[in-house]
Amino acid sequence: MKVVVLGGYGHYGRYVARQLAERDIVTTLVVAGRSLEKAQAQADLLGAKAVAGRVDLFEKADVPEAVRGADLVVNATGPDHLTVIPALRLAIAAGADYCDLNISWRATEEALAMSQDAAAAGITAITGIGAFPGLFSLLAMQGVSRFDQVKTLRLGYCMSVQAAFGDSLGGAPAHTSHQEIGAALAAVIHGFSGTARQFVDGRYADLPAFGPAYKIPLLSGGAIEVHTQGSAEPITLPESIPGIEEVTMGAGFYPPQVNDLIKRHIDAHFPGEEEAVVAAVRKELAGDPERWTAEAREDVTKGESVCLEGIKDGRPARCLVEPNWNAEAFAEDASGDVVTGGPLLVASLKLLGGEIGAKGGFAPETCFSPGSFFEDLRREVNLFTERDGALVTEKFEFLG
Numbered sequence: 241m242k243v244v245v246l247g248g249y250g251h252y253g254r255y256v257a258r259q260l261a262e263r264d265i266v267t268t269l270v271v272a273g274r275s276l277e278k279a280q281a282q283a284d285l286l287g288a289k290a291v292a293g294r295v296d297l298f299e300k301a302d303v304p305e306a307v308r309g310a311d312l313v314v315n316a317t318g319p320d321h322l323t324v325i326p327a328l329r330l331a332i333a334a335g336a337d338y339c340d341l342n343i344s345w346r347a348t349e350e351a352l353a354m355s356q357d358a359a360a361a362g363i364t365a366i367t368g369i370g371a372f373p374g375l376f377s378l379l380a381m382q383g384v385s386r387f388d389q390v391k392t393l394r395l396g397y398c399m400s401v402q403a404a405f406g407d408s409l410g411g412a413p414a415h416t417s418h419q420e421i422g423a424a425l426a427a428v429i430h431g432f433s434g435t436a437r438q439f440v441d442g443r444y445a446d447l448p449a450f451g452p453a454y455k456i457p458l459l460s461g462g463a464i465e466v467h468t469q470g471s472a473e474p475i476t477l478p479e480s481i482p483g484i485e486e487v488t489m490g491a492g493f494y495p496p497q498v499n500d501l502i503k504r505h506i507d508a509h510f511p512g513e514e515e516a517v518v519a520a521v522r523k524e525l526a527g528d529p530e531r532w533t534a535e536a537r538e539d540v541t542k543g544e545s546v547c548l549e550g551i552k553d554g555r556p557a558r559c560l561v562e563p564n565w566n567a568e569a570f571a572e573d574a575s576g577d578v579v580t581g582g583p584l585l586v587a588s589l590k591l592l593g594g595e596i597g598a599k600g601g602f603a604p605e606t607c608f609s610p611g612s613f614f615e616d617l618r619r620e621v622n623l624f625t626e627r628d629g630a631l632v633t634e635k636f637e638f639l640g
């Protein structure tokens with residue numbers, strides 16, 4: 241089958257293209273992006289079935305030669321608020337199934353609104369199957385299935401400032417484009433700009449992004465400190481959890497003092513100026529790295545959390561859900577790209593294998609069942625391991 245990886249020489253695109261090239265079901269793998277030279281260099285690393293193609297999602301044109309006849313378009317481009325809708329339009333025009341890593345709440349709403357067009361084209365389009373959203377949305381659904389009724393779902397992650405802003409702590413030069421700062425960082429900054437649609441008191445509410453810090457407990461102990469972030473989960477998950485009153489998404493940087501610095505620079509710029517935000521943040525970080533990287537507080541740490549509250553066995557209860565990560569997967573892939581790229585790969589393989597009969601546009605939790613998805617992640621990329629007979633740990637606490 242023919243698969244096109246848009247952004248196939250980008251950070252996550254490289255990972256998924258390499259994995260797909262190793263699968264027998266893929267007979268032609270097109271590595272695509274705006275630079276044919278970069279696409280060719282990447283295709284050359286992937287063996288005989290890989291070819292390069294030039295695709296610019298910002299050009300209004302017919303279906304490019306590289307995409308014609310494709311069975312599946314895997315979209316690993318970004319930032320999502322700019323590239324998801326043109327990529328989905330392209331897949332619809334080409335009659336190819338589609339999946340992406342989309343975190344943008346606006347692009348998610350727009351993509352799902354195109355569901356009828358996707359169905360009319362006879363394709364299945366899945367938007368937001370990375371880690372957040374994606375894997376952690378499915379972990380949330382696993383938790384939901386254990387309750388009589390879930391009332392609140394809080395999702396969040398806290399990442400190290402070094403991981404997010406890279407070598408800049410040593411004083412890298414200011415960067416000037418999305419290409420140079422990377423689409424993922426641009427998308428994260430964008431999600432912290434303007435308003436972030438959340439689901440509160442049983443309805444959608446547009447809250448200021450990067451609002452006041454709040455904590456979410458971690459299963460392993462302690463908590464992460466996060467701020468409201470625009471992302472797909474509060475848009476899609478309420479549709480799958482009848483009667484839920486709150487779905488929120490928060491993110492933050494570690495150590496916590498860098499959040500004030502980053503927020504200040506986001507507030508000083510307009511949405512769309514992510515590269516200028518990153519340049520300003522990098523400059524200030526490099527000016528006083530000790531201040532910004534000092535681990536000053538013990539009450540919060542890094543990590544990811546899925547925290548549900550509701551009624552279980554007739555009693556108020558809280559549940560924290562965490563994957564049983566397989567350390568071997570991280571040893572094989574020190575960058576951790578498997579956490580985001582693995583779910584995109586598994587979704588791609590399920591689409592290629594014809595496992596999803598429904599046509600139209602879908603969020604991951606509406607077309608994948610958590611248990612079998614986690615099994616596939618273990619089989620395909622070794623991401624999970626069994627502990628106490630399960631791939632996922634769920635910790636319940638009764639609240640009254």
Ligand SMILES: NC(=O)c1ccc[n+]([C@@H]2O[C@H](COP(=O)([O-])OP(=O)(O)OC[C@H]3O[C@@H](n4cnc5c(N)ncnc54)[C@H](OP(=O)(O)O)[C@@H]3O)[C@@H](O)[C@H]2O)c1
Nearest residue numbers: 247250251252274297317318320370371372422423424427
């Ligand atoms: N759901 C999740 O958990 C999750 C996690 C991490 C990242 N993400 C998302 O994944 C996306 C990719 O992140 P990344 O770090 O891999 O980004 P990246 O390294 O910057 O790669 C982006 C790729 O997209 C291509 N591209 C950009 N604009 C394009 C256009 N107009 N037409 C065709 N190709 C275009 C780029 O190549 P050219 O610029 O040369 O065209 C590049 O190959 C981000 O948008 C991010 O939000 C999601």
